[in-house]
Amino acid sequence: MTRERLLKAFPNLTKLTALEEYLWINTSKGKKAITKNHTLSMEAILEAEARLNRFAPYISLAFPETERTNGLLESPLLAIDSFQQSLEEYYQVTINGSLFLKGDHLLPISGSIKARGGIYEVLTIAEKILIEESVFSREESYEKLIESTYQDVLSRYTIVVGSTGNLGLSIGVMGAKLGFNVIVHMSSDAKAWKKALLQQKGAHVVEHDQDYSLAVEEGRKQAEANVNSYFIDDEHSTTLFLGYAVAALRLKKQLDEKGITINRDHPLIVYLPCGVGGGPGGIAYGLHQVFGENVTCYFAEPTHSPCMLVGMMTGLHENIHVKDIGIDNRTIADGLAVGRPSGFVGKVMEPILGGIYTVNDETMYKLLAMLIDQEEIALEPSAVTALFGPVQVANSAKDAVHLAWATGGSMVPTNQMQHDYEIGKALLN
Ligand SMILES: Cc1ncc(COP(=O)(O)O)c(C=O)c1O
Structure with missing residues (x-):
């Protein structure tokens, strides 16, 4: 289909072609049957x-x-209260509940x-x-x-x-x-x-x-x-998908250890940076298996590479590329610079995912600098997109545990991190 025909058939796509930050709510959540087969369970x-x-x-x-850790590759669950306060002040929002960071940037061996x-x-x-x-x-x-x-x-x-x-x-x-x-x-x-x-x-x-x-x-x-x-x-x-999904079992244990109970009145809201979809999809699937309706996951994508959003919003999944609607797929979030989503993941996510929001490069730089200033935690641009979730979704749940999944950053060379930090700092001031 040509760009014009796609935009005519799916008018909502113009929200994305405008390249503005946007929150899409998945209205299929809870409606379709959850994929149940021998491979995924x-x-x-x-x-x-x-x-x-x-x-x-x-x-x-x-x-x-x-x-x-006796050879187990796991990352810490970190409270980031000081960052939460700055985020609320800067964006003038109230986050109901507390914000945590799942520190996959610290995963041993490859830091993501x-x-x-x-x-x-x-x-x-x-x-x-x-x-x-x-x-x-x-x-x-x-x-x-x-x-x-x-x-x-x-x-x-x-x-x-x-x-x-x-x-x-x-x-x-x-x-x-x-x-x-x-x-x-x-x-x-x-x-x-x-x-x-x-x-x-x-x-x-x-x-x-x-x-x-x-x-x-x-x-x-x-x-x-x-x-x-x-x-x-x-x-x-x-196989990749199931490797990611194991994180859900481990997260449940970490929440238990901190005495945090997830239930109807105290739900878990998770923000996951999304590229082709396997990583965030596997984790969202696993979390849904473990916490059922008490967890809602949102994916984060760059405004210039919203591939999963384009695929899920239109139902065309892997049959559409962001360039088909004139979006250039150019972003500082290299890990998320993917133009065509995984159709397999998009279809599994249809009944599970809360929604997808987009983040522009400028916001990524700002969040990167804010997190370093408030918590001395350095993440790569792809990973900081998770931190924008509570701003987009903040008032939708009472007393929730908000969890931003920090997907990478510990391997970034110091001069590169310093460069990004300085841009972010200038934008914040
Ligand atoms: C830092 C980072 N975050 C998130 C992702 C997204 O994972 P996926 O492509 O499986 O959606 C990637 C992918 O490479 C990444 O490098």
Whole structure:
């Protein structure tokens, strides 16, 4: 369809083509049936959690920084009262309840939400190959995987992935440690420092001068041409999705430990930055399984890359690209610079998601600086979009627990962070 016909068929799209910050409420929430199949279910999430637990003794040995958590890759739940106060004052809103930050920027190994799904899928592939090659069984101690004999077996296999950066980093680091060859196809939006870091970690980087969807396509084609290659499919992988979903079980435990009960009168509202959709989708699905109707999730997207919003609002899902309606897909939020959403995720989200809001680059810079000033927490632009959720959705619930999912930032070089901070500071003043 041409741009004109799309805008005529879906007049609401003009809210997005205006590039203004916008909140879309999903009116299908609670109406359609929740996807129930063998691949996606509470049982499947529990199975994923069990697999991560099996690998924990190996991870603890392979990555000494995870010894403290016995090889479990988990992030802290942080109160950010001082930031909440500043946010309320600056935007003149009242947030009913308290605001927390889920600190995935501090996840060990690769410092972003993508570590959850990416590392989980690499472990799943490694386990499958070693069992099929009859050199390992699930009953053995996973600590043994540190031995070079297993790396020799896995070095005959290649993992291929398309990424804006953080997924590639998670898969690159974990894959290289286990012995795999890793090839990461990166889009033009990927930051130079992410490419350099990946190469330094032993992954082979293929640069594309086109956007993320095309980088993924190239990766898929290359993997299909080689029998010993596994393609990690950010758009369609239910394995990645389940890796992300495990976060919900862990969050429940963290809330319990803090004595926070989630119920009808004290609901949980979660704000998740969204690129292609797998990370936020997996977590939202998991949270819905754990907390049912007492949780509402919102996705955050850049005003210049609102792919999931365009896909869900029109029901066209992966069959529409933001460029089809004249939106350029150019934003400082490199992790969210995705023009075409995952149709798989969009359809699973239809009965679950509360809505999607958009954030412009200027707001991202401001939130980045405000969080550093108030809490000394430095996040990358993609991640700070979560912090705008309470401003957009603030008055919709009484005494809620608001949770902004901080999806990345600890790996950003200091000079880059300083640069972004200074822009944000100037905008705030
Ligand atoms: C920092 C950050 N936040 C959020 C996302 C969004 O995840 P997804 O693309 O799975 O929606 C990404 C993706 O790379 C990211 O790097």
